[in-house]
Amino acid sequence: MGNITLGRYIPLDSPIHKMDPRAKIVGMLLVLIAIFFPAGWYGYAILFAAVAFCIILAKLSFTFIWKAMRPMLFMLVFLLVINTLFLKTGTPLFTIGSFTMYSDAVFQTLYIAVRLLLMVMITTCLTATTKPLDMTLGIEDLLKPFAKIGVPAHEIAMLISIALRFIPDLIDETQRIIKAQESRGVDLKEGKITERIMAILSLIVPLFVSAFQRAEDLANAMEARGYAPGEKRTRYKVLKMQARDYVLLLICAALLGGMIALSIIL
Amino acid sequence: MPIQFEHVSHTYSTGTPYEYKALYDINLEIEEGKITAIIGMTGSGKSTLVQHLNALLLPEKGTIRILDRTITAGEKPKNLKSLRGDVGLVFQFPEYQLFEETVIKDVAFGPKNFGASEEEAVKKAKHALSMVGLPAETYEKSPLELSGGQKRRAAIAGILAMDPKILVLDEPTAGLDPLGTVSMMSLFSKLNREMGKTVLIVTHDMEQVFKYCDNVVVVENGKIRTHTSVQEFFADSSLCREMNILPPALIRMKDLLKEAGFRIDDNIQDLDRLAYAVARQVKKHG
Secondary structure, three states: OOOOOOOOOOOOOOHHHHOOHHHHHHHHHHHHHHHOOOOHHHHHHHHHHHHHHHHHHOOOOHHHHHHHHHHHHHHHHHHHHHHHHHOOOOOEEEEEOOEEEEHHHHHHHHHHHHHHHHHHHHHHHHHOOOOHHHHHHHHHHHHHHHHHHOOOHHHHHHHHHHHHHHHHHHHHHHHHHHHHHHHOOOOOOOOOHHHHHHHHHHHHHHHHHHHHHHHHHHHHHHHHOOOOOOOOOOOOOOOOOOHHHHHHHHHHHHHHHHHHHHHHHO | OOEEEEEEEEEEOOOOOOOEEEEEEEEEEEOOOOEEEEEOOOOOOHHHHHHOOOOOOOOOEEEEEEOOEEEEOOOOOOOHHHHHHHEEEEOOOHHHHOOOOOHHHHHHHHHHHOOOOHHHHHHHHHHHHHHOOOOHHHOOOOHHHOOHHHHHHHHHHHHHOOOOOEEEEEOOOOOOOHHHHHHHHHHHHHHHHHHOOEEEEEOOOHHHHHHHOOEEEEEEOOEEEEEEEHHHHHHOHHHHHHOOOOOOHHHHHHHHHHHOOOOOOOOOOOHHHHHHHHHHHHHHHO
8 A cells, every 4th residue: 555646745844845735725726727728738838847846846756746647557548549549630640551540649648648647746746745634724714715605614624634534544454354354264366256255345344344433433532522513613723825825826827827828829 | 393483574665665674583483282472562563473473474584484384585475375274363353354244154254265165164163152152142143233242252263263273362352351351361271271272372461471371472672582481481570570561460479578578489379379378477477
């Protein structure tokens, strides 16, 4: 489980790490939208430069981004195959037998690849530099205006932070149960279909039982300490926007504006 | 043939920022047919050590010899399944492994995995359940309906039903009530005496070590600090205290009495006889 990089927080000391999570979330959303405007290769070059600069500022390594990107490669190869089979526009590149490869198939795939890469880069920029707890604080604050129309902002944030908090616990628990069942002769890698179904059942049932148990324990512990959803609560950590956060938002908005302008011109 | 560890090391998550060295160059020989206690502080490497016995964890360096099998670092172990059948490992809080609809089915799960037929597995399961003292009316219940102590028994029966030659237990009595603890420990002691099984128990309870075990292995920071007989281990309570281990009540009592000037025979191994010896000396000297 140690090789999952997408979405993991990397504790470093950088200007991006210190920024307000709200500014980072909104900034990311603006750039994500910008990615979807057909601003041509120039537009993508500008976006790529901006996002790469952000990654360097955050002291993240590009091998880390590459690792996060790797699971997507299979999807891209699949896409290339589909595109080559069905996209028959543009200039023919080469012909093998009765089959001709067209330039648009390659360009279309590249286009999507670049978009995906940019999306992975920008989301990594956010998740790797923001503590899960800060992230939920940010989400809660951003959802607050919607509370008036009945969006339970605090509850949603609490749900997210509890879910995030339990991920490592459940991973540990799974590994423990795998070991316990392996000690009883369960073979997860080989065996007949019926045996493998049994093997998977022997993991899932205990995992669910313990997850429900944990949920109940946590609910009781929270109630015992007087937690009531909907009550007004104060916060230990109060978020405060600073000059650099506004600068970030301005740059992101400018990027979005630029992409919109470029896509209209083209 | 004893269980042998030769220069065994183990590291978790090698090559990541979370790398953690749990065992350093372990050399250890555990006698067959005895009850050996493995003690040490939380995080000392006890659990890592015992998980090597049925190859759940493989040594990073070194060799383990167990029941005429050899596990060498860097080699894929052969006959993994038969090893797991011969070395029964009971994890801490094993009640979390219960998953079948009924208790009897869950206990029969192990033997079936090791190739027993349906009837054979059920027969073995019933035998194991009677050994741990679960009443017959619980057999057809869902494991989730049992009490905490009963769940623990059912889970341990699940390992006993495999009829392992070596039984390894990671804190088997943690969280059990005093009566449950005594019956559980007597069961392991009986399995050892009557069926000649080699038993290894990871525990924090020195009273258990003193009363039921033959040998003690002390693990400290991923190394073996001491390996000796229980008698010798508690003969000198200063050694215990040096390792931050509180000796059993009887030993502490003997020490206090000796300090107070009583002559105490070293062979006295239970509180009744100690009390008797003290009473006699008090009477004699008035």
